[in-house]
Amino acid sequence: MKFGKRLKQHIQETFPDWRDKFLSYKNLKQIIPSLSDGSNECGKSEEEFVCLLNCEIEKFNAFFMEQEEDFIIRNKELQQRLGKMIDKWGPMGDQESDIDYKDEMARIRKDVVDFHGEMVLLMNYSNINYTGLAKILKKYDKRTGGLLRLPFIQMILEQPFFITDPISKLIKECESSIDAMFPVAASKKKRKREEEEEAIVVTGGLVFRNTVAALQTMQELRKGSSTYGHFSLPPLKLPDSDFFSSFQLHSPIAIV
Amino acid sequence: MEARHALSFQSSSARQLSNHGAPGGLSSSLPVLSNPLLADYQEASMERTLASNPIDVRPLLPSNSGVVGPIFSSSAGFSSDLQYSTSASHGKHSTKTPFTSQLSNPGATMPLYNPCESRVFKSTSSSCYTTERNNDSWITDSVRSYLDCPVTSPGLNNQIDDKNGVCVVPSEDFNKTSDWQEWAEHLITDDNALPPNWVDLLVDDTTVAGPEPQIPYQMSTTPVNCPVQQPQVHQQQSQVQQQQQVNLQLPASSEETCTAVTPSSSAGGSSTSTKARMRWTPELHEAFVEAVNKLGGSERATPKGVLKQMKVEGLTIYHVKSHLQKYRTARYKPDSVEGSSERKLMPIEELSSLDLKTGIEITEALRMQMEVQKRLHEQLEIQRNLQLRIEEQGKQLQMMFEKQQKSGLDMAKALSSDMDKREAIQDSLAKSEEATLLSQHQLPADVPENAIPAAENISSHVREKQKQPEVEISKDLAATVTDKSTSQPVKRLKVNE
Numbered sequence: 001m002k003f004g005k006r007l008k009q010h011i012q013e014t015f016p017d018w019r020d021k022f023l024s025y026k027n028l029k030q031i032i033p034s035l036s037d038g039s040n041e042c043g044k045s046e047e048e049f050v051c052l053l054n055c056e057i058e059k060f061n062a063f064f065m066e067q068e069e070d071f072i073i074r075n076k077e078l079q080q081r082l083g084k085m086i087d088k089w090g091p092m093g094d095q096e097s098d099i100d101y102k103d104e105m106a107r108i109r110k111d112v113v114d115f116h117g118e119m120v121l122l123m124n125y126s127n128i129n130y131t132g133l134a135k136i137l138k139k140y141d142k143r144t145g146g147l148l149r150l151p152f153i154q155m156i157l158e159q160p161f162f163i164t165d166p167i168s169k170l171i172k173e174c175e176s177s178i179d180a181m182f183p184v185a186a187s188k189k190k191r192k193r194e195e196e197e198e199a200i201v202v203t204g205g206l207v208f209r210n211t212v213a214a215l216q217t218m219q220e221l222r223k224g225s226s227t228y229g230h231f232s233l234p235p236l237k238l239p240d241s242d243f244f245s246s247f248q249l250h251s252p253i254a255i256v
Numbered sequence: 257m258e259a260r261h262a263l264s265f266q267s268s269s270a271r272q273l274s275n276h277g278a279p280g281g282l283s284s285s286l287p288v289l290s291n292p293l294l295a296d297y298q299e300a301s302m303e304r305t306l307a308s309n310p311i312d313v314r315p316l317l318p319s320n321s322g323v324v325g326p327i328f329s330s331s332a333g334f335s336s337d338l339q340y341s342t343s344a345s346h347g348k349h350s351t352k353t354p355f356t357s358q359l360s361n362p363g364a365t366m367p368l369y370n371p372c373e374s375r376v377f378k379s380t381s382s383s384c385y386t387t388e389r390n391n392d393s394w395i396t397d398s399v400r401s402y403l404d405c406p407v408t409s410p411g412l413n414n415q416i417d418d419k420n421g422v423c424v425v426p427s428e429d430f431n432k433t434s435d436w437q438e439w440a441e442h443l444i445t446d447d448n449a450l451p452p453n454w455v456d457l458l459v460d461d462t463t464v465a466g467p468e469p470q471i472p473y474q475m476s477t478t479p480v481n482c483p484v485q486q487p488q489v490h491q492q493q494s495q496v497q498q499q500q501q502v503n504l505q506l507p508a509s510s511e512e513t514c515t516a517v518t519p520s521s522s523a524g525g526s527s528t529s530t531k532a533r534m535r536w537t538p539e540l541h542e543a544f545v546e547a548v549n550k551l552g553g554s555e556r557a558t559p560k561g562v563l564k565q566m567k568v569e570g571l572t573i574y575h576v577k578s579h580l581q582k583y584r585t586a587r588y589k590p591d592s593v594e595g596s597s598e599r600k601l602m603p604i605e606e607l608s609s610l611d612l613k614t615g616i617e618i619t620e621a622l623r624m625q626m627e628v629q630k631r632l633h634e635q636l637e638i639q640r641n642l643q644l645r646i647e648e649q650g651k652q653l654q655m656m657f658e659k660q661q662k663s664g665l666d667m668a669k670a671l672s673s674d675m676d677k678r679e680a681i682q683d684s685l686a687k688s689e690e691a692t693l694l695s696q697h698q699l700p701a702d703v704p705e706n707a708i709p710a711a712e713n714i715s716s717h718v719r720e721k722q723k724q725p726e727v728e729i730s731k732d733l734a735a736t737v738t739d740k741s742t743s744q745p746v747k748r749l750k751v752n753e
């Protein structure tokens with residue numbers, strides 16, 4: 001139930017309007033024992049199971065493409081905002097001490113970073129649902145002795161929600177424009193980690209919390225399992241993993 | 257849930273129809289939706305049946321009625337699934353066509369069509385939009401690939417325009433013009449009847465573009481590129497007629513599909529029908545923005561005007577409408593779209609934070625946030641690539657095993673000991689995969705880079721071998737693994753054997 005628990009946790013931590021868009025892992029898992037495995041004709045059949053899975057996949061596809069569309073629109077808008085700023089104040093506007101400029105730039109920066117985060121979270125959404133599906137299929141094959149898993153996964157790999165290349169491209173573009181947008185890095189390393197953490201907890205917002213949570217979830221899920229096997233992923237080794245786990249994500253109220 | 261009830265009903269009807277429990281093949285009475293994806297799978301699992309039980313396509317459909325809309329509409333439901341073949345499959349068409357040509361014999365095709373597969377593929381809904389992965393405009397690529405592999409369907413499908421960035425192209429191999437017309441007529445006359453689901457799927461294709469005069473155009477221009485599929489189509493058609501009485505449909509979905517069928521109802525602008533889901537791309541959005549700007553801005557532009565201005569084939573007014581709505585919202589409240597959930601939850605936090613912290617600190621915080629996000633993105637990419645490779649390898653190994661199975665054994669023996677073979681194959685597969693993963697696992701620091709050469713080595717090694725499957729291959733793999741990594745994997749494999 002480790003994945004199930006993790007998924008549940010992730011769902012609780014994620015954006016409210018995303019919550020019902022995830023895989024109904026628990027429900028599907030509960031169906032598995034009632035599947036007919038050749039001996040038990042009264043159980044659910046493969047068609048039914050596949051139907052359910054397809055339902056889920058449709059759900060993912062619909063949600064994913066909708067979000068993607070939103071991101072594309074927002075991306076353009078952010079670019080336009082930035083373009084306006086540059087037009088108004090010139091590309092070296094950093095020198096300006098105009099308060100309007102600073103405010104607007106700060107807002108744009110925050111929006112872009114959050115935008116980036118949301119896109120990454122959508123990718124994470126795709127990934128976590130894929131993982132869940134793979135697990136369910138593995139359980140199915142184990143229970144029924146069928147060979148549903150391989151071809152089904154092949155089909156999943158071609159689904160819109162799994163093909164995250166357009167989003168990935170947007171994310172990369174975002175990253176490069178952020179690099180250009182931020183003022184030259186202050187002496188960041190001199191600052192203490194704790195101060196930074198605090199600042200982040202305060203200003204990070206939901207998007208940031210979610211990305212940290214997602215990283216932690218990913219790490220957890222890949223720690224190694226009892227059923228480690230042929231199609232499992234190797235454990236995740238993140239540098240700075242302690243740093244990530246030290247984030248206090250559970251209190252919604254910032255501690256200043 | 258309605259879907260479930262219909263599902264169970266259809267399952268029982270399916271059982272009546274099908275020779276349930278025949279592991280060796282599929283009942284020929286089962287309608288099998290040919291599908292380009294299906295065709296691909298035919299290649300993968302040519303003479304083996306994937307599922308132990310033949311699976312009727314029908315039950316799939318109702319369950320998707322509410323949920324499925326992704327491509328065409330929530331109303332089109334299941335239809336959307338079948339209509340869209342993955343364009344990824346198109347990308348691989350050159351290799352697949354030899355196999356599809358094998359399917360030209362109607363008699364032979366039936367056993368090869370595993371309803372399970374067809375069901376599996378049904379969900380490759382909007383894949384046509386999505387599967388292109390190269391740097392070119394994926395739309396044009398998918399267009400080309402569509403031409404490679406005859407994947408056409410009446411309805412929106414044929415509006416592939418190289419110049420335009422739209423790929424609203426669900427496609428079905430088996431959509432031959434004449435068949436479509438027959439079925440469409442059939443369904444139109446049976447206005448409130450409950451036609452078999454998969455026929456609806458086909459029909460939905462035509463009727464999605466109902467109100468527009470494009471249907472005749474589309475149907476007439478359906479390229480007959482896939483002669484292979486036609487016999488299957490005919491077969492299915494006869495089956496459909498047979499099963500018509502038996503099949504039931506969810507009332508909801510039947511309504512939806514019925515409305516989709518009749519041009520009048522769809523022309524009535526029912527919001528449920530003809531709402532195909534469109535996968536927007538930045539290029540398409542650019543064209544959209546240009547069109548809107550030409551028409552005087554997002555407020556003044558009308559969906560119809562924008563549609564005309566964009567001149568993108570396959571784009572419906574519903575697509576434009578919903579997109580315009582999103583666009584307007586984004587423009588007038590740029591912040592609300594991005595941070596609506598956020599801001600609702602922590603308005604106080606934000607204000608106080610901005611007051612208390614200096615600009616530099618905020619910038620630093622944002623920088624940290626970027627770090628985390630970049631890291632997550634990186635890891636997601638790596639994980640995704642790994643998953644792809646693992647599955648790819650699994651697929652290759654399985655194909656290899658099947659080939660050996662075919663060549664090495666009697667077909668009769670293979671059928672009778674099918675289950676055993678599968679288990680054995682699975683075991684061997686498992687061992688091979690384990691070997692692969694272990695080799696990956698041994699190199700934690702650079703998982704992706706080392707996984708790739710190891711995986712490639714193993715697959716090439718496996719392909720070279722022509723011995724009996726199972727134990728020998730596992731040992732060969734073990735040998736390969738030993739070459740490339742530490743001795744631990746070998747030990748482990750040996751223990752397993």
